[in-house]
Amino acid sequence: MKELLISIVEGLVEDKSAIKVDVEKNETTNVTIYRLNVAPDDMGRIIGKQGRIAKAIRILMRAKAVKLNEKIMVEID
DSSP: OHHHHHHHHHTTOSOGGGOEEEEEEETTTTEEEEEEEOOGGGHHHHHOGGGHHHHHHHHHHHHHHHHTTOOEEEEEO
């Protein structure tokens, strides 16, 4: 899942070396949280107009998670 998120984001940003994904597992709610960090100059490219690109990234990640029977959340910092 982490590799999928990185591959999606690599196609959107200019500074690929600044991509960082932290994975955190919440045991009480059984949700895996993916925290995405990119360079400040690339933040607008990840969020998109009115958050459309960020929403699309979350939809793709959730679709893959459903196939794997996981619960996930993607946070963009």
